[in-house]
Amino acid sequence: MFATLELVDILDKSEALGQMILQSEVMEEYHQQKRQLEEDDEAQKLIASFNRMKEQYEDVQRFGRYHPDYNQIMKDVRASKREMDMNEKVASFKIAERNLQQFLDEISDLVAHSASEQVKVPKDGAALQDSGCGCGSGGSCGCQAS
Template identity: 70%
Template sequence: MIATLEIVQLLDQSEYLGKMILSSDVMDDFHKAKASLEEDEEAQRLIAAFQAMKEQYEDVQRFGRYHPDYSTIMKEIRSTKREMDMNEKVASFKIAERKLQELLDDVSELVAHSVSNNVKVPRDGAALKDGGCGCGSGSGGCGCRAS
């Protein structure tokens, strides 16, 4: 492919846009919240407990209401998730993550609509979801309806 001046300019502009996003306050807040979450022992304990409970939940989901531990596991997963979500570090991280996603969605929409208003742009990270449950567990497709 022959690089034209227009293509080179587009590449330069996209690189500049990427650098702007990486140096934004929103990205900085996200990195701080992530580091804070990773350093917090209580938050990590709650996340690990939720992950372990989610494995049991996935086993139960294969059989649905016919699984002998269905109601127990359903109650426990909700309780474990609620406890994890109520942790200050987890909540702060989720807020920062949501703000970053909004920024990326806004930028994607601006770029897409600069090409044509007919371009459909997914919002809320929909392009990255792979049939995800929307529970916020971060697993992308865990099937969890525990929220």
């Protein structure tokens, strides 16, 4: 591929956009909340506890309802997640994370639709969310893919 002045200009503008995103208030808030979460001992204990519960949950999922501890593990996982989510540092981080995701989605949408309104833009981590149910499976689940 030959580098043209137009391609170099696009790459320069992409780099500038990336730098603007990295220096944005939304990104700074995300990094600040992430640091506070990582430095909070109580939040880290809750996260570690939830991760241990999640491992047990994954073991139980291999057998489903036939596992002898299925009901207890399911209750414990939900309780552990609720306790973790109720922690102030975890909640603040999740809000900052959601705001950053929304910010990046809006930028992706603007960039894609500046090229064409027909461009499908993944949002919130789900590819092709606008087609049918938003599962991104291309209709294999039975949804309507357009």
